[in-house]
Amino acid sequence: MTHRLSKSKILSGIQCPKRLWLEIHRPDLIEYDPNTLARMQTGHKVGEIACQYLAPGGVYVGLENGFGHALKLTRDHLDFSDLPIYEATFVHDQVLIRSDIVVPTGTGLKVIEVKSSTSVKDYHIWDCAVQAWVMQGAGRPVQNIEVAVIDSSFVYPGKGDYQGLLKTENVTKTAFEMRTQVEDWVRQFLKTLQGSTPDIEMGEHCRSPFECPFMEFCLPADRPAYPLECLPRIKSQLLQDLKQEGFEDIRDIPDGRLANPTQERVRRVTQSGExxxxxxxxxxxxxxxxxxxxxxxxxxxxxxxxxxxxxxxxxxxxxxxxxxxxxxxxxxxxxxxxxxxxxxxxxxxxxxxxxxxxxxxxxxxxxxxxxxxxxxxxxxxxxxxxxxxxxxxxxxxxxxxxxxxxxxxxxxxxxxxxxxxxxxxxxxxxxxxxxxxxxxxxxxxxxxxxxxxxxxxxxxxxxxxxxxxxxxxxxxxxxxxxxxx
DNA sequence: CGTGACATGACCTCTGCTAG
DNA sequence: CTAGCAGAGGTCATGTCACG
The missing domain is CATH 3.30.420 (Nucleotidyltransferase; domain 5)
Incomplete structure (x- = not known):
């Protein structure tokens, strides 16, 4: 069984299919951001607290012996015990996921996705929807999905007591409603991966909700010295209009075209060069x-x-x-x-x-x-x-x-x-x-x-x-x- | 990730004007 | 006198940028 998509790759693909394609085919292009490791360490610590307080006494599925072994371990735990599982691993239709916390119940799995964020974002729910889709597809009915996030009003009382650090939000309904959406994504992304590099224009999706690690690669070699994007607080509508009018560099814009005084000042000073x-x-x-x-x-x-x-x-x-x-x-x-x-x-x-x-x-x-x-x-x-x-x-x-x-x-x-x-x-x-x-x-x-x-x-x-x-x-x-x- | 400062835009009230 | 309107000014939510 080959799995070509992971849950995180699907989230990348939602942001930009070209990013997904590059992550799979050209991982050598990624510039490693020194902050990434720190974020992963943070996520790990929060995950440990979540296991301890939200579903104590579970078993951890490691990756030391590869994905295949993790899949088998997960199956064995689910078939022969009812303990909570940390990093339970599933695959369906070439999509692989590892789920932070899975608690077996008589009527299906109770899933908890742990995030270091302080509020539940849309892309957290997409994440859950993909998980639910894979688990159901792998023959494991899902009963309930929750996102656990950090309660920023929590005050640490000391002595290792983290009761109340995390708060959970039930997203079962929304995640289930996205079922067909998830299927569309998976179908579309698998197709994208078979073709050549997707031709996607740069835009807001390069920065939001996450900064794309391939920005340098996508930027044209002959980019202007003072791109229009540098105009402070520029609206996407104005940016589009200016490009339509044939301007590429701030210095191309004629006097009087910009209504915003700060943008006009930037244009004037940039044009003067001093x-x-x-x-x-x-x-x-x-x-x-x-x-x-x-x-x-x-x-x-x-x-x-x-x-x-x-x-x-x-x-x-x-x-x-x-x-x-x-x-x-x-x-x-x-x-x-x-x-x-x-x-x-x-x-x-x-x-x-x-x-x-x-x-x-x-x-x-x-x-x-x-x-x-x-x-x-x-x-x-x-x-x-x-x-x-x-x-x-x-x-x-x-x-x-x-x-x-x-x-x-x-x-x-x-x-x-x-x-x-x-x-x-x-x-x-x-x-x-x-x-x-x-x-x-x-x-x-x-x-x-x-x-x-x-x-x-x-x-x-x-x-x-x-x-x-x-x-x-x-x-x-x-x-x-x-x-x- | 959080907070503060500031800009922007939507919406509201207040005011003054005019037509009826 | 009132209804209707436009512009001035205020409040509020939202977004952006800055710091760590």
């Missing part, structure tokens, strides 16, 4: 005093909380970096970094309060630092007053830069990582070893606090995190310098 800096714009009344602070946080988040009193996906700060200018001609740096694995929040907050004194603007980029401070205020009433005072001094550079600066090379984005190469090309994140964005900082933290990590590796991570966070705040210094105030 950066635009409007220093007299609006915020000129804000003369910033000294001392000036430049602040950046790094946080960790866990789908399965590890510290008592914390919630799933709560952002827990473990590092801050702060440059200080007491006078125009001086610059010093301070930082805090806790890799002990103990809850870092209290020391983080106390050191921050004592280091930032009581006066002077605190520059940040984006609303993230304010959000984290507010989270700390909720959990540390004794520091609430001091933390609120810090929050009140925060000056967000993002809206200021958005208003008064644009460079063609920003390609429609005002994120720090897009702005910085234009303002301070000497600050290059790509030379940093290992940690070049917030996501990698989170991963590095998770690795550092893992019990198996060696002291040498922890020291390496400490250096990497310190260098990354310090560069972030130095970037803020450069931005304020550029504003000339």
């Amino acid at each position: 950066e635009e800096l409007l220093l007299e714009a609006d915020c000129s009344h804000e003369k910033f005093s000294y001392p000036r602070y430049f602040l950046d946080f790094e946080t960790a988040q866990f789908a399965v909380p590890v510290w008592k009193g914390t919630r799933p996906y709560q952002q827990l700060p473990f590092q801050w970096s702060c440059h200080v200018q007491d006078r125009p001609d001086n610059l010093r740096h301070m930082e805090f970094l806790d890799l002990s694995g103990e809850p870092p929040m209290r020391d983080f907050a106390e050191s921050l309060v004592s280091s930032c004194q009581e006066l002077g603007p605190i520059f940040v980029y984006g609303s993230f630092e304010k959000t984290v401070l507010h989270g700390l205020i909720q959990h540390m009433p004794d520091l609430a007053h001091s933390l609120q005072a810090l929050s009140d001094r925060i000056v967000d550079l993002l809206p200021i830069i958005r208003q008064c600066y644009y460079h063609p090379e920003m390609r429609g984005s005002w994120s720090l990582k897009a702005v910085l190469p234009c303002i301070a090309p000497e600050l290059d994140y790509t030379v940093l070893p290992g940690i070049q964005d917030g996501g990698q900082a989170q991963e590095a933290y998770a690795e550092a606090i893992h019990p198996d990590t060696t002291p040498e590796r922890i020291e390496e991570i400490r250096k990497g995190l310190a260098a990354y966070c310090e560069m972030d705040t130095l970037a803020l210094v450069k931005i304020v310098e550029k504003l000339g105030r």
Whole structure:
């Protein structure tokens, strides 16, 4: 028996048949995203909790001896026992699935699909529909299908007690109603796989609901330097109209064609080829005093909380970096970094309060630092007053830069990582070893606090995190310098 | 994955105008 | 005086972008 489709391949195919074709025929083209492994680890942990609390005492069907053996093991368990099965494996009509949790009952299987998400999405139900179709087709009637997701309001009481971390939603009815839809998909995808590469135009489906790993491959070799897609907040209708009118590059669009003022500005500056800096714009009344602070946080988040009193996906700060200018001609740096694995929040907050004194603007980029401070205020009433005072001094550079600066090379984005190469090309994140964005900082933290990590590796991570966070705040210094105030 | 800031669009009320 | 209308202004939900 050959099975050519897995459940995840079908979900890819729904997003884009060409993606499905490439996943099967050209897996060598996939660029492995470093975040993928971290997501899989998260999913694994959530899955373990689900087994333990939703259907304890079951048996696990491993893949060590291949799919054939997994199929046989599943059959044996179902025929000769009534224990729950984890990763039960089924095949029907060339489609193979592995199901998170299957509980046999007298009237059919009770299926639980576990997701690390906090709400049930449409594509979760498609997932369940495919599972139900395969199980029924394999001669195993399905009685009930549930999706288990994370309840983000859960507060971890400690001592390994995760009762209530997951909540379930019954999707039996919808999943059963999609039966003919699933059959259509399978028939269509098997046919697609027999032919040559499907010819599919690029579009929204390349990003939603998941980013396609073959984007680079699908992009035409002679793509424009400033594609229309870079126009900020462009609607699909406008994009379509502009392409119809024969424009491929932002610079092709004539003066006056764009009604949206931000898009028009991007067009005008891109066409000029030169950066635009409007220093007299609006915020000129804000003369910033000294001392000036430049602040950046790094946080960790866990789908399965590890510290008592914390919630799933709560952002827990473990590092801050702060440059200080007491006078125009001086610059010093301070930082805090806790890799002990103990809850870092209290020391983080106390050191921050004592280091930032009581006066002077605190520059940040984006609303993230304010959000984290507010989270700390909720959990540390004794520091609430001091933390609120810090929050009140925060000056967000993002809206200021958005208003008064644009460079063609920003390609429609005002994120720090897009702005910085234009303002301070000497600050290059790509030379940093290992940690070049917030996501990698989170991963590095998770690795550092893992019990198996060696002291040498922890020291390496400490250096990497310190260098990354310090560069972030130095970037803020450069931005304020550029504003000339 | 979560949160905040902001833009956008739908919908509502309020106001002032005009025709009857 | 009222019914009907358009434009101004407000609220709310939704979407996008930014941070981690």
